[in-house]
Amino acid sequence: MTLAVVTPYTVPAGLMDVLQAVLLVLVALGATAVVLTRAPVRQVIVLSVYGLLLALLFLAFQAPDVTLSELTVGAIVLPLLLLLGLAKVRSREK
């Protein structure tokens, strides 16, 4: 399908390709970093950054709705819950 329509949101195709490729590489690295970080609290922070990267990738995939959810859930609420859980666990390890 040829897409000649230009809208206010159209990003030049070449630029979009580069943007997506860069974000995909960053997301792959982010996932690896989450898994390889073994210190719990630091891992939560890495996970939060990973959520942010995913949100940016989704924006580049033209999915602003999902970006918003991923930002609120993946980068804020889940890390918060995980930190609360860790606080509980660590307080007992004292």
Place this chain on the structure above:
Amino acid sequence: MHIFPFIVVVWILAVGLYGVVTSRHLMHLIMCLIVVQSSTYVLLLAVGYRTGAVAPYFFDVPVHTPAVDPVVQALTLTDVVVEAAVTALLLAFAIQAHKRFGTLDPQQLVQLKG
């Protein structure tokens, strides 16, 4: 670019599973499970993407503008909610496990259980 996003999907899945398998801490394991699930978001959105198309909002663009698939986005939203729900529940289990066992190492949990 035709296959690259899908290679990233497989990589995220493999890395996440590696984390689950080698995990010695339940909190770590839960976060690796989140990574595993995130591979499904990337896959869903990549599958519904169309080069050069706009996001499926027709507030200020005409309805016939080529747009990416809105369905996969709705599915991903559901997937994100599932992630939040399952993670909250797993965290509750982990907190309770730590109370009962005093550790979060999956291997020690089994030994202590008897």
Place this chain on the structure above:
Amino acid sequence: MNQLPVLAVVLPLIMAALITGLNPLLRSRRRLLDGAAIATGAVVAAMLVAVTVMAAHGDEVYWFAGFRPSHGVAIGIDFTAGPISAGLACLAAVLVTAAMTFSWRYFDRVATYFHVLMLTFLAGLVGFCLTGDIFDLFVWFELMGVSAYALTAYRPEERGPIQGALNFAITNSLGAYLSLSGIALIYGRTGALNMAQIGASIARHDRAGRPDGLVIVAFLLIIAGLLIKGAIVPFQLWLADAHAVAPTPLCVLFSGVMVELGLYGVARVYWSMFGTALGHRGAITGIFLALGLLTAVVGAVFCFRERHLKRLLAFSTVSHAGIFLTGIALLTPLGLAGTAVYVAGHALVKAALFLCTGIILHRLGSVNETWLHGRARHLRATGVVFTVAAFGLADLPLFATFAGKSWIDASAGGRGLAWITAVLILSSILVGGAVLRVAGGVFYGLGDPPAEDPQMAREASEETSETTSGRSRTPMSMIVPPAVLVLAAIAIGVLPDLGTAVQAAALRFQDQAAYNSAVLAGGHTAHPAGVFPPEATGFTAADIVAGIGTAAGAAILALGALYRRRLPVLRGLRPRGSLTGLVQAFQSGVINDYVTWIVIGLACIGGAMALALR
């Protein structure tokens, strides 16, 4: 428009919301709360009976929000209630009702949480059975899963339930994500989520007469989650951990329908989406037969060596799951019909066994077979129900299990695979023998107590009573449900013309073209035609001999196990240490191992499919 299928899902959901909202009011009114929850289950069961009857002559298709498909493209979500799917949903509702009736006097300090989660669980089960949309299937699969994980950990003050719930939740969530990946793959090819539409689309794409990689990979990924739920070796490891520790009323649902639902999902996905594209080739039968028979035997061996009553019953469920997959793998209408009837019979009988175990736990506070030996003599009614149910599990004629098993055997014979009958009988004898050994030893004090296995004794001692008061007697609300369930298993087995009706339903289930036309074009196919023609459903003398032989073999095996030390030949037989070690290494309880096995299993099945189907 028939609104019953959707009401059967929405009613439990609304009641769950209502109970949560009225939490402060209901907390102190146990009777009202129990009554409302049980009534909901019963009403849902009644609605689903009606749906099953109505669907006997054609699938009931329901389009949500009125979005009918246009030109073969589905815009919305549909429910497609056929006799098999509605019947299975109905079975789920009946068991939920029985389990909630049983727990009326069972849990002492129960908040509204238990009822709410049971109702959402019920909605998940019913929605999963009825939906005709592959993503919707995933949604109800997850609702069922999340409710079940939470219910497993219903007694968080103990160690076992937490650990069991963790293994259960992690393995099954992983399975769900794999299924979702498969759904995304097939969507990327077909741009459709409706199962009928996907089936039509991939059948068209297939030019060379062989499926391409995407179809095979999507098929395996989608069924991966279902096979994990369906406890097929090597994905079954979570099951014993979860079943052994979940509250007993819940085990009824886990063993009776949840596992079977996973396998129903496999059959549904195959027959409404992938069947035509994969070409119904012998290799499909081969791969699933291998998995099914392996599961049947492994489950039976684990079952026989177990001393923890709930774990023993859990392993017998694994073994039966293998038999069900075997019946599905035959791809014949009679094989599927036999499986359907076997699932119903097994669910009723297994539910009765679990409820009787619950009574033992309530009265004696233990599930350790060694300790219990001879101590339940005074529980006469429970003993009778347990023993009768145990014979039902061993495929004694008259029971629905016997009918189902005979048809699977007959159909296997018809496909030239008569040897699998021998494997199935062997596993039935082992499972029946184990349960009858429990019946004879615990309720009648026959023979010697089995040797104590320290590991199992520790596991069993973890399982303490789920009740605190009224332990001197068995309330009617506890003993009536298992008795009724056993009678129902016999009643189904002796229904006249059962085989003809169920086989017709199975044939309809297997006619992908008829399913497509019903869903996408609103068509009606009067005479559906499957890949294999229907077969005779009568019982031959050989069937009856095999049934009685299996039950007798199980009884002899049980007696042999109980009197082992007094019999000269068997005295020297002891379980081999190396075998025990191997079993423990496999069933280690460590979640990391379980996930490793899932990956290995998928890689092996995937390799086999890639080589055999392509």
Place this chain on the structure above:
Amino acid sequence: MTPGLRRWVFLAGMAGLAAFYLWGLHGLPGFGRYPGPYGDLINRIAVSQTNATGVVSAVNFEYRGFDTLGEEFILFAAATGVATVLRRLRGEREGSAEDEAAGRDVPPTSDAVRQVALLLTGPALVMGWYLASHAQTSPSGGFQGGVVLATAFILIYLAGQFLAFERFSPVDVTDAVEAVGAGGFAAIGLAGVAMGLSFLTNFLGLGTIPGAVSSSGTIALISFFVGMEVAAAFVLIVSEMLDQALLLRATGPGGRSR
């Protein structure tokens, strides 16, 4: 299995599974070439059929609204499950916040954090409300709005103390809000049934201007109920976890040595 053996066995299996998975992915049309027809059909008809200009919301709350109902109840069941698993048990008592804080390395909330959090609460409330009520026009909806609303309540915690948080979100009230949200969604569906229509049929007037706040009938209403449900569910989950952080256990293994 020992950890070392497990790692190698896993890597071997994962290599096979990854190869298999890639083999399947290779059969896709390729990135950027979504083939349709589902999404294209919806993009074409959604605006005229529902008056919602945000097609994702139209899919979520209209075309595939039944999925969203299931999704809401997954969250509902999870919140109930968290409450079940973390409920107070015999032998557990509540310590005061200071008591517990003394045993942690987490520093007490500083004044600066408190003020920033308080400042953010208002905007978060407004934004959550905005998101939940504009599902049909912009990239937003009940879910995102609900999460942001929940965040507003959590900010109240950050700003003050747990006790204040508890005052704002007593469990019974949160339960009731959650029940109204989830039950309301289902009830909208049933209202259609009562009119002889299909479950979740959009039976309200669609308005005349595509994209206006009052347009698109039940989409906006469902989005609102979803927002309620999601906000309440998250507040419930967070408060259960906070509650745990304040719980002391009198006895038991792994107990506190203090």
